[in-house]
Amino acid sequence: METLGLLGGGFAAALTPENLLWALVGVVLGTAVGVLPGLGSAMAVALLLPVTFKLDPTGAFIMFTAVYYGGLFGDSTTSILMNTPGNSSAIATAIEGHKMALKGRASQALATSAIGAFIGAVVSTAVVAFFSNVIIDIALRFGPAEYFALAVFAFLATSAVVAQSMVRGLIALSIGLSLAMVGIDSQSGAARFTLGIPSLFEGVSIITVTVGLLALGEVLHVASRVHRGGSGTTELLRTTGTPWLSGRDLKRAVPAWIRGLGFGLPFGAVPAGGSEIPTFLAYGTERKLSQLRARRGKRPDEFGEGAIEGVAAPETAASATAGTAMGALLGLGLPTSATAAIMLAAFQQYGMQPGPLLFERNADLVWALLASLFIGSVMLLILNLPFAPLWAKLLLIPRRYLYAGITGFAVLGVYASSYSVIELWLLILLGLLGFMMRRYSIPVAPVLIAVILGPLAETELRRALAIGQGDVGALFSGPITIGIYTVILAAVALVAVARMRSARRSRAQAEAEAAEKTEVAG
Amino acid sequence: MSLSSTPAEPRGTDTGPRPARPARHWWRGRSEIFVGLLTIGIGLFLGEQTLTMHVPDNSASPGPQFFPSVVAVLMVVLGTALAVQVIRRPAPEPESGLADTETRAHDQAGAVGELVDGERPPAGAPATHSDWRTVGIVIGSVALFALLLQPVGWLLSGALLFFGVAWAFGDKRRPVFEAGVALVYSSVVQLAFVAGLGLKLPAGILGGVL
Structure with a gap:
């Protein structure tokens, strides 16, 4: 009951014309960056952060979260119509969604994905709103050792477990940690890695890091390939007929939407770098279920020919991560995706620290934010x-204007946040870093998580060691820390086994192919 | 990301003319060694700076040098591991279409691609050499902007940046039209963010007019 009262107050705040306007701006921008391949909500929020610091924090966060949700709605459109995923979270949707469009069912595919994304967004936001007490209760039991374990979990999950190559993921992590260490050490006052440059005493600005890696890095990466052709423009399929789903479609889509929720909700709260994993898990499960049904003779396996379940489940899963990711961010101060990491930086810019205390100190903002997420979801469904x-x-926007505009926004934001030209030179360096990382497929998300969580991890580690008087065992005391470290070890072991197995399989395949070739040659 | 399959030339040959299709050089597909060396270099730099750091006397027992030394050692180890990995297994040639598609799929799916035995996602454009000329024009435009912003002001330097990047990306036929678009862009930004949101941008030489 208490929650309903708080949420009611939140709705009253969110329904003011000003906040409605920010939500609308956010969902429109979010959908746009979601639709455009290569752009994502992380880049959009990074570019918005410096130019909105004059806004009222509630309005700014309503806009940021609306962008986050909007990105997850918009990404499926081009997946379905052009087989070009707007974001990595829509790769799984593209597989069956584009097949549906090719068979003349584009409208149904788009409707399935939009409704799925809506269900995911609304249910996950409701879960966070109604279980906020539980999240806070857990968070209040966290001491320095627990927070350090959580940071280690976030570091290793994004870099070692999720990334394609463990070494590259860990390199990204360590680059982020080194960037985070530049500046005056807050505990001892020692100047670290500043090279005596006064503007580095306060550290490298998080805005410069995020804009450089996400925006300028992406522009340089696209520039390095734009004249090299090969990007055959794919045809935009036309939609025909009504976007309404028939009863038969609904009967198949509804269970898939619900199963998608099952993957999306838990994964949003886990720092696994975003929504790709649950979408692939949801896709894989639907495929297996379909094969199972076909074997029992119930319905032929339609996967590969445009199965509606293959669109419904991944879209719901992707969207459901957004809500629980906001829960982890607000309640624990734990960013679980690149966009959430930038929002954590935004909270710090406004002098707020997400975590259990945020619900007490800034209750108005938190509940207005949660209420506006419901409103934003409805807006997104309509849009x-x-x-x-x-x-x-x-x-159809010419690419040259798009990327020129992004570059202009990048330098504008970096300059406006510091009024210093030195930050612009740093921006160029970080843009080159982002370009190099894209070129050699080193993931960017671990850098962002490390830059933002790095100072927290170091502080909590030193605090925990100081409390335990140098005893390393102090880091592993208590059920919560042991639980977190056990999960980390289990996840690393699981991935290592899966990698070894796939390596063995591909080696066996290569040998078989080589044998075949020699046979043909002989 | 589709770049693990990009065989790139070693640094230093970026701008010079080179034969259209050189014989397979040892460096082809191994340019990532540079990333490994860079990582080792940063690690060594961190280590050197940590050792010579001036530490205030009052700091508590795990002091400001503790965390940096851990990261420094980690970076040297990781850089070496990456270099060894690349030397043993260079990136595949772009011509081998199949291998390329496979890498790309793995890149996108990450570890999940291995855990979930799903269908391969669609492949995009084939990977090629980086186009350093276009990248250079973009970086040059940003650098020029950094030099001009304070003396000349946002309106002109912003327009020049937009023009430079748009020029690098394409259409070189109608410079006057493109310059007009660039000026419209910087004026709209000036109106929206300086007049609307209250950011302070240097007015520069147009300061009296605005």
């Missing part, structure tokens, strides 16, 4: 359900 084909027209 995406009938108008998805219109959004796809965004791809």
Whole structure:
């Protein structure tokens, strides 16, 4: 009951014309960056952060979260219509979604994904709103050792477990940690890695890091390939007929939506670098279930020919991560995706520290934010359900203007946040770093998580060691820390086994192919 | 990301003319060694700076040098591991279409691609050499902007930046039209963010007019 009262107050704050406007701006921008391949909500929030610091924090966060949700709605449109995923979270949707579109069922595919994304967003936000007490109760039991374990979990999950190559992921992590260490050490006052440059005493600005890696790095990466051709423009499929789902479609989509929730909700709260993993897990499960059904003779396996479950489940899973990711961010101060990491930086810019105390000190903001997420989800459903084909027209914007505009925004934001030209030179260096990382497929998310959580991890580690008087065992005392470290070890072991198995399989395959070739040659 | 399959030339040959299709050089597909060396270099730099750091006397027992030394050692080890990995297994040639698609799929799916035995996601454009000329024009435009912003002001330097990047990305036929678009862009930004949101941007030489 208490929650309903608080949420009611939140709705009253979120329904003011000003906050409604920010939510609308956010969902429109979010959908746009979601639709455009290569751009994502992380880049959008990074670019918005410096130019909005004059806004009231509630309005700014309503806009940021609306961008986050919008990105997860918009990404499926081009997946379905052009087989070009707007974001990595829509790769799984593209597989069956584009097949549906090729069979003339584009409208149904778009509707399935929009409704799925809506269900994911609303249910996950409701879970966070109604279980906020539980999250806070857990968070209040966290001491320095627990927070350090959580940071280690976030570091290793994004770099070693999720990344394609463990070494590259860990390199990204250590680059982020080194960037985070530049500046005056807050505990001892020692100047670290500043090379005597006064503007580095306060550390490398998080805005410069995020804008450089996400925006300028992406622009340089696209520039390095734009004249090298090969990017055959794929045809935009037309949508025909009503976007309404028939009863038969609904009967198949509803269970898949619900199963998608099952993957998305837990994964949003785990720092696994975003929503890709649950979408692939949801996709894989639907495929296996379909094969099972076919074997029992119930319904032929439609996977590969446009199965509606293959669109419904991944979209719901992707969108459901957004809500629980906001829960982990607000309640624990734990960023579980790149966008959430930038929002954590935004909270710090406004002098707020997400965590259990945020619900006490800034209760107005938190509940207005949660209420506006419901409102934003409804706006997104309206924007995406009938108008998805219109959004796809965004791809007609000439690329040169798009990237020139992004570059202009990047330098504008970095300059406006510091009024210092030195930050612009740093921006160029970080942009080159981002370009190099994209070129050699080193993931960017671990850098962001490390830059933002690095100072916290170091502080809590030193605090925990100081409390335990130098005893390393102090880091592993208590059920919560032991639990977290056990999960880390289990996840690393699981991935190591899976990697070894796939390596063995591909080696066996290569040998078989080589044998075949020699046979043919002989 | 699709870049693990990009065989790139070693640094230093970036701008010079080179034969259209050189014979397979040892460096082809191994340019990532540079990343490993860079990582080792940063690690050594961190280590050197940590050792010579001036530590205030009052600091508690795990002091400001503790965390940096851990990261420094980690970076040297990781850089070496990456270099060894690249030497033993260079990136595949772009021509081998199949291998390329496979790497790309793995890149996108990450570890999940291995855990979930799903269908391969669609492949995009084939990977090629980096186009250093275009990258250079973009970086040059940003650098020029950094030099010009304070003396000349946002309106002109921002327009020049937009023009430079748009020029690098494409259409070189209508410079006057493109310059007009660039000026419209910087004026709209000036109106929206300086007049609307209250950011302070240098007015520069147009300060009297605005």
